[in-house]
Structures are given as C-alpha cells and as structure tokens.
Amino acid sequence: MGLLTTPRYQAAQSGTPGNPLFWDTVLDQSDLFAYNTVSCGKGGPFGAQLWLVHAAKDHYVLVGTAQEPEDSNAVVSKGRASAHAEAENLSPEKRAEVIRFLEGHRDEGWQMVQVSSGESCPSCRSKQVLLANELIGRGLLRENDFHVIFKATYAQTKRDAGFNDAPYDQAFRAIAELGVFDTDEGLLGLEAALMSNETAAAQIKSGELVYIAVDHANSSDLPEGVDSILRRAGSQPVAIIVRTDGSILSSAVDQRSLGGDAMNRPEKTALVGALYQAAANLREDEGKFESWDLEGARLFTNVRDIGPMAYSESLWYNLSGISVVDEYTDAAVDCVAQELPGTGNAELFKQVAADYDDPASPLKVIFHGDPEEASVAHLLWKAKMAMETLQNRQAERLSALEEGANLCIQYIDGTLASLARLVCSSRQSSHYDGKQAEPEA
Ligand SMILES: [Zn+2]
Known part of the structure; x- marks a missing residue:
C-alpha cells in the first residue's frame, strides 16, 4: 500500500523556478506573517502569497498590494472551515488579477507560484488545481508552470500546532490508491472500497483517515420538502442540507453564469454554496461560533459526479453523509455541475488525489521547509x-x-x-x- 502508508510530502520534490534564495526568503516571510497575525489574535497560524514569476529575467510580481501583500487563515472570522490562507489567497479578486496580468503577457513565459507556510489540505489543493487548469485551458500558462511551495508538512503542523489535515487528505490518497474513479460508481463506491481494504479500514478506525460516505437515495424516502426542491431544480444542480431533526438548514443551486469567457467561480457551485450557506445561517441566525459544525446533517443532491472541491469542502462540516437522489440525476445536471466547465468532475478528482509527482497532477509541489525546524507561527x-x-x-x-x-x-x-x-x-x-x-x- 504505497500511498496510504507514505507521507505525501515525500513526493513534493519539484524544483523552484528562479532564485532559490528568493523563495527561502518569502517562504519564511509567510511564516513570520502568520506569527504576527497569531500574535494580533487573528486567524490560525498560516500564511500564503501568490506570485507571478519570470525566471529567466529574475522578475517576481506579487499578486497583492503594499498594504495587503499576503493572506492569512480566516476560519474564525468568516465562520467557514475552509477559509485557509491559500484559499483566501486565491480569492476571486486575485484570480481575476492573475488572468488580467497573464492576458497582457501572453507567451512571455510567466509562471505561477503559490507560497504557503503549511502543506495545503485537499480543499485548498482543489482550488489550486482548478485555477491551474483554468489558466492552462485559456492558454495563459504552460503545463507544469503552476507551482506550490510550502514550509511545514502535515506532520510538522500536527506536532507543533495541533492542526491535523492529514486524515482528510488520506481520503484522497485512498481514492487514488484504490482506483475509486476507475469504476462507474466513482465516489458512490468509496465506502465499499475503503471497507474492503485492510489498511484503509484500520486507518478509519484509528482516525488517520476521515471520509464522508456518498450513497444512493430514493425519492420516496426523503425528508419533507427535499423532493419538491429537487423537482423544481430540473436539470439545474442543487444541494439541500437537512439537519438531524429533519429541518432544512440550507439549499443552493449552481449560481455561475454560463458565459463562455467569464472567470470560473467554483465557489458558486451547488454543493459548495449549500455548505457555505449552512454555516452562514448557523452563524447569523443562531450565533454559533463553530458554525461549520453541522452536527450530523445530511446533504442531498441531484449531482452524481461530485467534484473534488465540493467533496473536500464537505469533509470539514461534520456531515453524516451525502445522498445522491437517483431519480433526479442526469447527464445534463452533471455537465452544469462541472467545477471547471468542460472537464468532468471525476477527471478533476483524479488530479487532486494524484501524488505530487504524478504527471496527472497539474501542480508542481515543492516542500521547501526543514523537517527539523518548526514554523515559528506554529x-x-x-x-x-x-x-x-x-x-x-x-x-x-x-x-x-x-x-x-x-x-x-x-x-x-x-x-x-x-x-x-x-x-x-x-x-x-x-x-x-x-x-x-x-x-x-
Ligand atoms: Zn486548506
């Protein structure tokens, strides 16, 4: 069992583009930035920066301003479990700036680098993969030119700061290792695949692997109100989150405009939207601090081909499961639900699950820290x-x-x-x- 028993960072051996001393400096700066945000009582101990780089000219462009050059974790302030530093750093505004810049500098050989003080979780990696694909698809970036440089590994972050992203990522390692997307069932077959694998089953028991089961649901035994929302949605992707007492906590349809040229907005897809909305409702209506804890609620959807961003997001919300309501699924729904229009979600999922040095991944990931040296922010x-x-x-x-x-x-x-x-x-x-x-x- 290669992937399930090997730390992911060991495959993060890509080379840095440009001056290594420059990357040493800005990487440690992201750690110092995180130290300062913690000391000011803001966010978790993580920082991220976004760079456009022309290695041959030693030219480095920071996507940011002198006032706000870097981004930090905003989980607590936003009440959103996935508002990690890298995700904040890949905000729609910054993505638009990157696209604008690269459109003005086509074919000049610019590369993209995200610097992060900690190894990215699968939710952040989904966002990196989506942006890398979008830039490559628009002809703005060459393949292999989207880099992620990080300082502290999952194990270091767990040891020094008590945050452990590895079990969530372990679900993605298992998806790759067990070939979950090599069968038609895809995610719907994940639980059975995990349970029939000795290592995975043991890791679930010990808490080293965290996943959410995706199962089939029948329209005849849905909680009240869910069926009519699904029927109304037609071939529009929709997600409904239902609490354990049967009440509907939130629902969302895909909110993206389908204009061919518009920047992709995967945060507006149905499942992600419903999760964000559920947390916002708990924070605003009930004043709940850990508003991302949905206390065993269940997500119902007509999307069969669930994407990596939606699935990784759902891992943070304490859901009891995701139910795909078979009667309402169809190819048109799955097509609109593509997290990157034009690419199937199963294909994207494979890219996010792939090992860092797997050619299937569009990212070049570099562990640039020191296994012996802790992050000062941690x-x-x-x-x-x-x-x-x-x-x-x-x-x-x-x-x-x-x-x-x-x-x-x-x-x-x-x-x-x-x-x-x-x-x-x-x-x-x-x-x-x-x-x-x-x-x-
Ligand atoms: Zn993350």
Missing part, C-alpha cells in the same frame, strides 16, 4: 493554547480557594494581598527590568 500558536489552558486552570484554582479556604495572604510590609490580584497581575508586572539599585556593600 510554536507561538502552541504557546498561546498552552497559556490559555494555564489561565483557565488558575481561574478554577482561584475560585476553589475563594470558596473553600480561609487564607491570610499579605505583603512583607503588612498590607493585605489579594491572591486573585497577584495571579492576574503577570501582564502588568512582566515589564520586570531587574533590580534598579545595586545592593549596598
């Missing part, structure tokens, strides 16, 4: 988490002491001291500069 995050745990423990002790004991605490000059004040004073007294006067001889 270390700060870990310290921050530990500090909060310690603060909470102190608060519990204080209230226990206040309730149970009758302590007399005072300063040496006889004035009474408050333990609560002492315990909470570390911020104020942390300006300690040493004793001001030398002790008298």
